[in-house]
Amino acid sequence: MKRILLIGLGRWGANHLRLLKSMPVELFVSDLDQRRLSDSGVPASHQATDPRALFSKIDGAVVATPAQSHFELCKELLEMDKDVFVEKPITLVSAEAKTLTDIAERSGRILQVGHIFRFDSASLWLRDAIAQRQFGRLKTLRGKFYGFKRPRADTGVTFADGIHFIDLFNFFVGRPPRRVHAVLGDFMKRGMDDEALVTLEYEHDAQSVLAVVEAGYHTPEKVREVTITGEKLSAVCDYNVAQYKIKTFENEHVIDGAEIKASEGAVHQLEFSPEEPLRSELTAFIDSMETRRPPLADGVAGFQAVRVVEAALESARTGYWINIVQ
Numbered sequence: 001m002k003r004i005l006l007i008g009l010g011r012w013g014a015n016h017l018r019l020l021k022s023m024p025v026e027l028f029v030s031d032l033d034q035r036r037l038s039d040s041g042v043p044a045s046h047q048a049t050d051p052r053a054l055f056s057k058i059d060g061a062v063v064a065t066p067a068q069s070h071f072e073l074c075k076e077l078l079e080m081d082k083d084v085f086v087e088k089p090i091t092l093v094s095a096e097a098k099t100l101t102d103i104a105e106r107s108g109r110i111l112q113v114g115h116i117f118r119f120d121s122a123s124l125w126l127r128d129a130i131a132q133r134q135f136g137r138l139k140t141l142r143g144k145f146y147g148f149k150r151p152r153a154d155t156g157v158t159f160a161d162g163i164h165f166i167d168l169f170n171f172f173v174g175r176p177p178r179r180v181h182a183v184l185g186d187f188m189k190r191g192m193d194d195e196a197l198v199t200l201e202y203e204h205d206a207q208s209v210l211a212v213v214e215a216g217y218h219t220p221e222k223v224r225e226v227t228i229t230g231e232k233l234s235a236v237c238d239y240n241v242a243q244y245k246i247k248t249f250e251n252e253h254v255i256d257g258a259e260i261k262a263s264e265g266a267v268h269q270l271e272f273s274p275e276e277p278l279r280s281e282l283t284a285f286i287d288s289m290e291t292r293r294p295p296l297a298d299g300v301a302g303f304q305a306v307r308v309v310e311a312a313l314e315s316a317r318t319g320y321w322i323n324i325v326q
Contacts (some may be wrong), residue, residue: 005030063077070087084111089155097307100302101299117277118297130228136232138209145213156196157192158196162215167304170301176304179200195218249266
């Protein structure tokens with residue numbers, strides 16, 4: 001049985017706690033708030049306000065602390081030969097993310113990043129359908145991730161929410177985009193973006209694929225939606241739905257003499273298992289700890305996502321497209 005330390009029992013850490021308590025692990029917990037520790041249901045012998053007091057007792061850790069703390073915590077854990085699951089973003093600076101990835105690779109440690117949408121069964125279907133050419137030539141990817149809510153205090157919305165679909169599109173295409181352009185808004189005047197419109201240009205099968213990611217804290221309704229269009233097939237995936245997430249459309253543009261006609265084909269609704277993606281993530285982390293197989297969302301994936309967000313922030317500052325070295 002693996003000994004796992006959960007660091008951080010805040011909003012998202014509480015979800016990790018709920019699930020880890022139901023899994024076959026020996027659980028340790030750490031949080032600066034003693035009240036959270038007392039309410040955790042974990043024995044006092046397995047608690048500490050300073051996580052470092054527990055490092056020698058564990059095999060791996062789940063880091064669910066503010067993003068600014070990720071680098072130092074993960075670096076210490078990896079250098080002590082501990083496996084690490086760190087919530088996204090892996091870090092706020094790509095150079096630090098690269099350092100963590102290099103340490104994990106050198107030491108043979110598992111480094112998994114909390115890019116949760118990779119673990120949704122609907123996402124896996126979309127990735128495989130793209131790889132199997134069911135869409136034909138890929139044209140566009142569109143992601144909408146917004147809703148009225150309290151903003152994160154440690155990052156802007158591109159790092160907090162937009163990164164979800166940025167990483168997901170990297171996952172679908174199998175590489176980061178060639179270049180990035182972004183327009184960001186700071187309507188709350190916090191010095192951080194709270195609305196984001198990010199345009200990405202990918203290369204897939206030697207063709208250009210355009211992608212757009214929208215994120216924000218102001219829109220009234222909660223939207224978590226991805227649309228993929230291809231020459232032969234298109235799909236809309238609603239991640240707010242438990243089972244019937246994907247609807248496919250066999251639509252094609254057909255050349256008829258001097259005209260281009262829009263031919264609408266069959267529409268299909270696809271059903272998926274309603275399993276909680278966070279449970280799938282944590283199960284995958286435990287499995288990687290036991291088998292030593294690389295995780296689906298590894299340190300490289302985390303690094304690439306941060307690189308794209310950095311490019312988006314730079315683009316918003318300068319007004320230019322920012323190239324990403326492949």
